[in-house]
Amino acid sequence: MKIAPWLAGIVASVSLVLAAPAAAQSYPSKPIRFVVPYAAGSASDILARTLAEPLSKAMGQPFIVDNKPGNNSTLGTQFTARSAPDGYTLALATNSGLAASPGGLTGGVQYDPVKDLGYVGLVGSIYYVWIVNDGVPARNARELIDLIKANPGKYNYASGNTGGISFGGHIRNAYGLDMTHVPYKSTPPALVDLIGGQVQVMMADVASALPMIRAGKVRAVGVPSAQRNPLLPEVPTFAENGLQTPPDMRGWWAVVAPAGTSEDILNRLNGELVKILNMASVKATLLQNGIVATPSTRQQAAQYQKEQLQVWTNIVTDLNLKAE
Incomplete structure (x- = not known):
């Protein structure tokens, strides 16, 4: 029997509507590639492997870290942005790849983090702490700024990563401090020289600085965030010392997928990710590595990325930053 053209159109439309949920319900039917844009052993790699096991259990297919x-x-x-939008390639992307580099920190960026990616959700953040060695008499951030102002040219500040460079440069510029920046290729050697007295001041990520703080080898004078850090609850914020809170330049992660990935798939992934990040065991594991879990909705993740892109664009311009 021949179907009238108008009826054929209705049948086709209904078929598409019914097929979409069916496709989402069958997802995933094979392993999911979980791209980590850093080397094995990095904080990103550790975080990805911490999430991969519970995600595999929840989704019924292996999450293979790549x-x-x-x-x-x-x-x-x-690589992720250019992959097929079928839900089988995800990435644990960072503030570097989603905000700082597209904001001008790194050349050769060939994707738009807003248009070319879909956001599953935020995952976690690494915060920073302002530290000094025993030779510096300041006990809090306000005292340290006053001390540096009273002794122009006397103090050097170290940095071991992009966050350290950015926070240190912002504070120097915001308060007109006459202090010399000593950049290091990574945080550990910078901490060694801080303890040894070659440099006196440093903005370091909490994960790296915490063992030295607990051992009494360096002293924390303040955290440049809106709230106290759960790993350093005794250290006051800048605001508690009467200073302005610096821009949000912490390190952070988000799970992303290629743009065009099914909304149903992204929503399911977000639901499982939020459950996992709220698990006490997962939160404890992340905290042991200096990472604070930050579960979010998809919309919150996308909005935060846009805000961070603007923050980093301004920072890169103001401080004339370039990644080496």
């Missing part, structure tokens, strides 16, 4: 480092995390992020 390390694709390079160009300040942009190579792995770009």
Whole structure:
């Protein structure tokens, strides 16, 4: 029997509507590639492997961690953006690949983090702490700023990563401090020289600085965030010392997928991710590595990325930053 053209159109439309939920319900039917844009052993790699096991159990298919480092995390992020939008390639992207590098920190970025990616949700953050060695008499952030102002040219400040460079540069500029920046390629050697007295001041990520703080080898004078850090509850914020809270330049992660990935798939992934990040065991594991779990909705993740892109664009311009 021949179907009238108008009826055929209705049948086709109904078929598409019914097929979409069916496709989502059958997802996933094979392993999911979980791209990490940093090398094995990095904080991103540790975080991805912490999430991969419970995600595999929740989704019924293996999450296979695939390390694709390079160009300040942009190579792995770009790989994900250019993958098929079928839910089988995800990435644990960072503030470097989603905000700092697209904001001008790194050249050769060939994707738009807003248009070319879909956001599953935020995952976690690494915060920073302002530290000094025993030779510096300041006990809090206000005292340290006053001390540096009273002794122009006397103090050096170290940095071991992009966050340290950015926070240190912002504070120096915001308060007109006459202090010399001593950049290091990574945080550990910077901490060694801080303890040894070659440099006196440093803005370091909490994960790296915490063992030295607890051992009494360096002293924390303040955290440049809106709230106290759960790993350093005794250390006051800048605001508690009468200072302005610096821009949000912490390190953070989000799970992303190629743009065009099904809304149903993204929503399911978000639901499982939020459950996992709220698990006490997962939160404890992350905290042991200096990471604070930050579960979010998809919309919150996308909005935060846009806000961070603007923050980092301004920072890169103001401080004339370039990744090496």
